[in-house]
Amino acid sequence: ETGVTQSPTHLIKTRGQQVTLRCSSQSGHNTVSWYQQALGQGPQFIFQYYREEENGRGNFPPRFSGLQFPNYSSELNVNALELDDSALYLCASSFTTGGPQDTGELFFGEGSRLTVL
Amino acid sequence: RKEVEQDPGPFNVPEGATVAFNCTYSNSASQSFFWYRQDCRKEPKLLMSVYSSGNEDGRFTAQLNRASQYISLLIRDSKLSDSATYLCVVELYNFNKFYFGSGTKLNVKP
Numbered sequence: 001e002t003g004v005t006q007s008p009t010h011l012i013k014t015r016g017q018q019v020t021l022r023c024s025s026q027s028g029h030n031t032v033s034w035y036q037q038a039l040g041q042g043p044q045f046i047f048q049y050y051r052e053e054e055n056g057r058g059n060f061p062p063r064f065s066g067l068q069f070p071n072y073s074s075e076l077n078v079n080a081l082e083l084d085d086s087a088l089y090l091c092a093s094s095f096t097t098g099g100p101q102d103t104g105e106l107f108f109g110e111g112s113r114l115t116v117l
Numbered sequence: 118r119k120e121v122e123q124d125p126g127p128f129n130v131p132e133g134a135t136v137a138f139n140c141t142y143s144n145s146a147s148q149s150f151f152w153y154r155q156d157c158r159k160e161p162k163l164l165m166s167v168y169s170s171g172n173e174d175g176r177f178t179a180q181l182n183r184a185s186q187y188i189s190l191l192i193r194d195s196k197l198s199d200s201a202t203y204l205c206v207v208e209l210y211n212f213n214k215f216y217f218g219s220g221t222k223l224n225v226k227p
Contacts (some may be wrong), residue, residue, distance in 0.1 A: 002160070019145060022208075033215070035217070040125075040219070041219050042121075042204050042217035042218050042219045042220050043161065043204075043217045044217070045214055045215060045217075047218060048214070056214045058214065082183075090160060090161075100218075105151075105163045105166075106153075106161075106163070106215065108160035108162070109162050110159070110160050111160060
């Protein structure tokens with residue numbers, strides 16, 4: 001519906017493992033941001049990618065890393081998984097120019113639900 | 118201290134009621150403000166932006182008070198379909214960082 005697709009939708013990992021989550025942004029959008037949403041909480045900003053470079057980061061450790069590709073799709077990688085990493089990971093795409101015409105609207109995918117055992 | 122604070126609720130109201138949600142933010146450099154709606158087990162979706170002069174969209178009215186760092190959302194004539202979690206969102210100036218509150222849950226009962 002939003003044109004933002006994420007994969008996989010659900011996955012289960014064990015502590016210490018690594019995970020890669022993928023996101024295809026809405027057509028025409030050049031910016032992708034990632035959020036972690038724990039149960040009963042609001043989405044927490046992880047980082048944002050613009051023109052293939054990290055363009056802002058929240059309070060997440062370096063084991064959370066990402067990439068943005070020339071087609072603006074993106075990956076979120078989490079190394080050395082911990083139990084507290086269990087959450088819904090949301091990708092949001094937007095169109096950013098840096099100017100006042102930016103609406104600030106984020107278009108979210110349905111998320112990848114990660115369970116760490 | 119959290120960047121954005123909201124009353125988690127739940128707010129349980131009958132159809133037709135008027136309900137108001139409040140939100141406070143901590144960083145005075147915040148630039149833009151929004152309300153998003155999130156249905157159960159779904160992704161957040163933009164409900165409305167919030168402007169300094171206040172703005173209205175049908176039954177929904179949003180207000181911003183920069184001096185008090187306070188944002189509100191008023192829903193009039195509540196419908197069953199308004200049942201959802203309402204997320205207050207603040208964008209940090211010039212950093213394109215969006216900070217979400219924990220959300221306020223609304224249950225509209227018949």
